Amino acid sequence: MRHLMSPLDLSVDELNTLLDLASDIEKHPDKYAHVCDDKRLATLFYEPSTRTRLSFEAAMMNLGGKVLGFSSADSSSATKGESVADTIRVVSCYADICAMRHPKEGAPLVASMASSIPVINAGDGGHQHPTQTLTDLLTIRSLKGRLDNLTIGLCGDLKFGRTVHSLIEALVRYTNVKFVLISPEELRIPSYIREDVLKKNNIEFQEVERLEDALPDLDILYMTRVQKERFFNEEDYVRMKDFYILDKQKMELAKEDMYILHPLPRVNEIATEVDADPRAAYFKQAQYGVYVRMALILTLLEVKLPC
Ligand code: CP
Numbered sequence: 614m615r616h617l618m619s620p621l622d623l624s625v626d627e628l629n630t631l632l633d634l635a636s637d638i639e640k641h642p643d644k645y646a647h648v649c650d651d652k653r654l655a656t657l658f659y660e661p662s663t664r665t666r667l668s669f670e671a672a673m674m675n676l677g678g679k680v681l682g683f684s685s686a687d688s689s690s691a692t693k694g695e696s697v698a699d700t701i702r703v704v705s706c707y708a709d710i711c712a713m714r715h716p717k718e719g720a721p722l723v724a725s726m727a728s729s730i731p732v733i734n735a736g737d738g739g740h741q742h743p744t745q746t747l748t749d750l751l752t753i754r755s756l757k758g759r760l761d762n763l764t765i766g767l768c769g770d771l772k773f774g775r776t777v778h779s780l781i782e783a784l785v786r787y788t789n790v791k792f793v794l795i796s797p798e799e800l801r802i803p804s805y806i807r808e809d810v811l812k813k814n815n816i817e818f819q820e821v822e823r824l825e826d827a828l829p830d831l832d833i834l835y836m837t838r839v840q841k842e843r844f845f846n847e848e849d850y851v852r853m854k855d856f857y858i859l860d861k862q863k864m865e866l867a868k869e870d871m872y873i874l875h876p877l878p879r880v881n882e883i884a885t886e887v888d889a890d891p892r893a894a895y896f897k898q899a900q901y902g903v904y905v906r907m908a909l910i911l912t913l914l915e916v917k918l919p920c
Contacts, residue, residue, distance in 0.1 A: 615913055616725040616732045620746045620783035627912075628750070628783070634918070635751050635901070635908040642675065644919045645907065649678035652914060655708035656682035657700065657724075658735070659691060659715045664877060664899055665735045665744065669712045672906035681708060698727035705729040710914055712744075716842075731913040739773040739843050745876050746779040747909060748902040753833055755901065756872050756894055761788040766827050768795040768857055769837035769882055771802040773844075776876040777837060778806055785814045792818040793827045797856050799849075800839070824857055828866040834859070836875045836882050836895075860884040867892065874898050 616622070623631065638645050654673040656666050662684070670680045683689045691700070697715065701724040704711055710731045713721045718738035725732040736742040754760050765784065767777050771794055781802075784790045792811070794802055801807075801820060811818050821827055828834070836859060844850040858881055859873070875883060875895040887893050911918065 614729075614731055616728070616734075617743050617909065617913065618722050618725065618734045619741050620743045620779050622743070625786050628747075631747065631908050631912055632751050632754055632905070634911065635747075635904040636755065638907050639901075639904045645676055645911075647677040648911065648916050648919060649673060649676035649914070652676070652678040652710070652910075652916075653708040654678060654680045654682075654910065655704045655711040656680060656684070656735075657689070657704065657711060657713045658682065658684050659686040659689070659713075659720070660736065661685070662714055662735070664902060665712070665714060665742075668899070668902040669733075669735065669744075669906050671903050672910055675903065676907055676910060678910075697721075697724045700724070701728045701730075701732065710910060733909065733913070736775060739775050739778075739840070741779045742775045742876070743779050744902070744906055744909065745776045746783045747905040748898060749776070749780050749835070749874060749876070750783060751901045751905045752874060752894060752898040753872075757832060760784070761790060763789075763832045764791045764793065764830055766793040766795055766831040766834045767837070768824055768827075768834060768859075770800045770839045770853075771796040771837070772800045773840035774837040777802065777835070780835065781806055782810055785810055785816050790816070792816065793831065794818060794820045795822070795824050795827050795857070796820070797822060797853060800853060800856075824859065825863060825866060828863060828871075829868070831867065831871050834867065834871060834873050836873060836879075838878065838880045838882055855881050857882050858884060859887055861886050861890070864890055864892070
């Protein structure tokens with residue numbers, strides 16, 4: 614039995630196979646409409662979510678399966694003091710696979726050690742968000758036709774943004790991927806990503822503060838919101854929250870074929886006027902999230918695929 618805690622739990626070959634499956638699902642959804650008719654997915658969300666929870670549920674329903682779960686810790690027995698280990702032991706009796714989001718880093722890993730069903734990390738604190746990374750990789754590969762030879766700008770809250778941490782870890786395994794890390798001084802990437810992931814793998818990267826300086830060189834711009842829920846005080850958040858606002862004027866500096874991604878939710882960091890730009894790919898990205906989660910469910914459940 615396999616779990617997914619980090620994108621690195623999948624080898625590059627496994628990742629490419631999974632993305633191929635997601636692309637086939639996109640092209641031939643009917644082929645997969647009943648492959649999980651007898652399966653159930655539990656979504657255990659101890660922290661708010663729109664996309665991740667609903668796209669997991671849509672994914673299982675698209676495969677013919679059923680879903681159950683809770684959308685906040687308040688509506689679960691966590692409020693009575695139940696541990697994630699006990700919760701997953703019980704949920705293992707009700708479902709075949711589980712997606713868990715938790716504010717504490719490592720909570721899905723603790724759950725996986727007590728589980729008798731596959732556990733998927735649907736976001737743990739400021740740590741990892743592997744299924745967002747699968748979504749991002751499928752989006753980039755579908756739009757650019759490749760995952761190598763790319764210059765990727767990551768902009769915003771690189772300190773607390775777990776999607777950024779997971780995406781860097783996944784992309785360093787591809788050839789000639791360069792990063793431009795665009796953030797205010799206080800929200801730079803954690804040193805373990807800089808030292809243990811980027812420098813250790815001899816990846817070319819630069820850290821800059823001005824988005825305008827970085828834009829002309831980028832193939833992909835990955836915008837992120839400032840993670841309000843991870844700040845220790847409101848004052849710091851208010852000071853940082855509008856540091857970057859991508860608007861039509863700034864987009865004039867970007868290449869014609871540079872795509873904008875964002876894991877969403879968006880707050881102010883992309884002006885709504887940018888939504889009409891053909892390079893704005895963030896809503897398409899949310900759709901890719903369904904295909905890739907369908908592929909992940911099939912892979913972890915080892916479902917026999919239709920011809
Ligand atoms: N991208 C993402 O994780 O969105 P949600 O928080 O709405 O799930």
